[in-house]
Amino acid sequence: MPKILSVKQLYAADTATVKKNDISFIDLMEHVGTLCFQWIHDRLQGDPITIQIFCGTGNNGGDGLVIARHLKQYGYNVKTHIINCGNDRSEVFLKNYDRLKEIGVWAEMITCESELPAVSENDMVVDAIFGLGLSRKPENLIKKVIEHINGSNAFVLSIDFPSGLYAEKSVTDTVSVVKAYHTLTFQTPKLAFLLPENRYYTKTWEVLDIGLDAEYIYNAKTDNYLLYKQDIKPMYRFREKFSHKGEFGHAVIIGGSYGKMGAVTLSTKAAISIGSGLVTAHIPQCGYQIIQTSVPEIMVEVDAENEMQKFDININATVIGIGVGMGTHIETVKGFTEFLNKNKVPLVLDADALNIISKNKELLKLVPENSVLTPHPKEFERLVGKWKNDYDKLKKLRSLSKKHKIIIVLKGAYSAIAHEGALFFNSTGNPALSTAGSGDVLTGIITGLIAQNYHPFEAAKMGVYLHGKTSELAMKTKVYETFIASDIIDYLSSAIMDLLMKEPKVVPQKEAESKNDKKAKPDEGTEMYI
Ligand SMILES: NC(=O)C1=CN([C@@H]2O[C@H](COP(=O)(O)OP(=O)(O)OC[C@H]3O[C@@H](n4cnc5c(N)ncnc54)[C@H](OP(=O)(O)O)[C@@H]3O)[C@@H](O)[C@H]2O)[C@@H](O)CC1
Ligand SMILES: Nc1ncnc2c1ncn2[C@@H]1O[C@H](COP(=O)(O)OP(=O)(O)O)[C@@H](O)[C@H]1O
Ligand SMILES: [K+]
Incomplete structure (x- = not known):
């Protein structure tokens, strides 16, 4: 049954994953950012619209930079902005900042209101300002950026959370939260998305399976679950x-x-x-x-x-x-x-x-x-x-x-x-x-x-x-x-x-092609349970 985990548990799941797989956090972030890129690419299929990526300076911002790099490498028209959220920059954010520079892309710094970029309603905005780590309500420049995004009427895709929305407590300043069209949230559903008081912050959302440690998640204790067909x-x-x-x-x-x-x-x-x-x-x-x-x-x-x-x-x-x-x-x-x-x-x-x-x-x-x-x-x-x-x-x-x-x-x-x-x-x-x-x-x-x-x-x-x-x-x-x-x-x-009904089997593209070019029919695998 899909568990709704706490912020603390999600961070612990990160740590468990990194340890168990003997990878570094930067590898995990690369994987996560690539999945988000793939999600966007599957839908845009090379569309030349402008994609404006707004990044904070924590790990949510790091995800944004990974997405920016992959989009850029696929020829998308990307504009990357970094909002000066203070002096602290996460290590993996900085690493991804360098990786972006290595492919010749310099993210624009937003340090004051006059530097806010024009956003057209035909643009796509990727919101990677804050995720799980939001610790206080966004104020001053960050609030202005959020208001600017909300006022643009562009399609807004939030990464993990609409920035400004807390995972486990109520919003106090309703105008300083990004109003997303869609949110790609990581690994587990989030309680915040199920509450009527948060109805305006994301119209739709979906869970992206980022492959966090299954054993940790299986053993994690929670009092909140989301019921699906399999339950x-x-x-x-x-x-x-x-x-x-x-x-x-x-x-x-x-x-x-x-x-x-x-x-x-x-x-x-x-x-x-x-x-x-x-x-x-x-x-x-x-x-x-x-x-x-x-x-x-x-x-x-x-x-x-x-x-x-x-x-x-x-x-x-x-x-x-x-x-x-x-x-x-x-x-x-x-x-x-x-x-x-x-x-x-x-x-x-x-x-x-x-x-x-x-x-x-x-x-x-x-x-x-x-x-x-x-x-x-x-x-x-x-x-x-x-x-x-x-x-x-x-x-x-x-x-x-x-x-x-x-x-x-x-x-x-x-x-x-x-x-x-x-x-x-x-x-x-x-x-x-x-x-x-x-x-x-x-x-x-x-x-x-x-x-x-x-x-x-x-x-x-x-x-x-x-x-x-x-x-x-x-x-x-x-x-x-x-x-x-x-x-x-x-x-x-x-x-x-x-x-x-059994869920239709999703046959991976390569597997389907290798089977003597026998293409999987869309409804293959759909059969009665009895
Ligand atoms: N397992 C997973 O799910 C994985 C998660 N990953 C990603 O990591 C994200 C979590 O990253 P994170 O811990 O670095 O927190 P994040 O959301 O970037 O914000 C923290 C930064 O923002 C700052 N800050 C906070 N509030 C502020 C405010 N109001 N105004 C100004 N500043 C404020 C805060 O500063 P501080 O509070 O320390 O002063 C700090 O610098 C998660 O959402 C997902 O995107 C994946 O990459 C890998 C797998
Ligand atoms: N937007 C919605 N999405 C999903 N379910 C909804 C929605 N609006 C109402 N429902 C469901 O419809 C039912 C309405 O129940 P209730 O308010 O008692 O109706 P009534 O008193 O007219 O019989 C509940 O089961 C509620 O969960
Ligand atoms: K976000």
């Missing part, structure tokens, strides 16, 4: 020939109120669609016909006329998903409290179930261990109060989940799943999911997975992953705006199929 795929359970619906559990969804029956409709439909053997909706009477007609596959139990009051469930439920569209009517609050006092079944709590608990935090003690809570940020704020910044928010998330031995899915662009003090960030999804009812569908998916005996922690990870994946797969025929919550359900099959 979810092994969880999937195939159905056997003689299986029957009784083996796949009975999910109950409780919720709905007058005017909000769509939420339960979506949740129950999602629960049956993800494979729960049986699904029952426990809803107010006003929703009876609506839900029976909309989802004929499920059963219905009714409560009071217009809102939930009695919570009198007469079913042997495997799991109960509760709260969607439920409202917070005084009688609902009363009934829900009594329900929690009696209930022993694992729960998935969402929406108004969370809003009611937020008003009476004592109720959290009644939530069974390993239940799953799925708040969006506003619901989470109601539960834990305001946070100072996103790092503080994550601290609150870990601590609430640990204290009550529950699993919390804090929803967002990179939904974070908290379990036993660790955070697992989801990598799938896109803004198509920013649509009414998409959280209700998630509740149904997770409830339906738990019904099938997936451990709630597994159900949360798999549910969030598949939910997000539907929105990606749908973009072949839809756009963000036209994708609605029901589409998530419609695309669940595709998301599961995608999970079971």
